Amino acid sequence: MVHFVGAGPGATDLITVRGQNLLKEADVIIYAGSLVNKEHLNLAKEGCGIYNSASMTLEEVIDVIKKAEQEGKMTVRLHTGDPSIYGAIREQMDLLNELHIAYDVVPGVSSFCGAAAALKAEYTLPDVSQTVIITRMAGRTPVPEKEEISLLAAHQATMAIFLSTGLLKPLRERLLIGGYREDTPAAIVYKATWPEEQVFYGTVGTLPEIAEKNNITKTALILVGDFLGDAYERSKLYDPSFAHEFREASK
Incomplete structure (x- = not known):
């Protein structure tokens, strides 16, 4: 077995x-x-x-x-x-x-879950993003044309980008072409959950500089999206005015 x-x-x-x-x-x-x-x-x-x-x-x-x-x-x-x-x-x-x-x-805990824990972040904030796109830049391993980064970026969803730390300049270009703003919040999480874990915050526009300044060349995840910002709506699940199977709405 x-x-x-x-x-x-x-x-x-x-x-x-x-x-x-x-x-x-x-x-x-x-x-x-x-x-x-x-x-x-x-x-x-x-x-x-x-x-x-x-x-x-x-x-x-x-x-x-x-x-x-x-x-x-x-x-x-x-x-x-x-x-x-x-x-x-x-x-x-x-x-x-x-x-x-x-x-x-x-099954195991993926590093994109470990990265969220390191960031103390929620990927699926109400009225911000309800979708997480897990992807990578094309390198020695190709990516299907229909999954090219700029096409995925057009959704403006939360993105967890694997295996792309050495390609941050072209990644930034594809994210911007796809519609993310230069000032869209972004983060690099190096070796999530390891003792040597490091978290770096920035924007889509500053991703290459963050990695270069901190000598991050591999074993890191790139997280992109407004889930890293401060604006979001409160969840309906715990809203006192929202009724569901387990709770009546407050008057």
């Missing part, structure tokens, strides 16, 4: 209880070494085989899993954040299907 486990955004106590228990039971752990907090590996039992996938190809990862299955061992494939977001798990699962190897997926 193979368990794809989300390790969470960084802090070791933000992995799920289920994920933590599976790490303790695993005979083999294959972890995304470039991003996963290596302290998670302290949970591994004695004799557990540990592999860093940062230096491995997809085929090499599958070969390790195949060998473990032949030996009747349980494998944890440990991904950063939640494995469903930029985790490249589909290609692994498809090959496991071909090999008739059973697997499941354990």
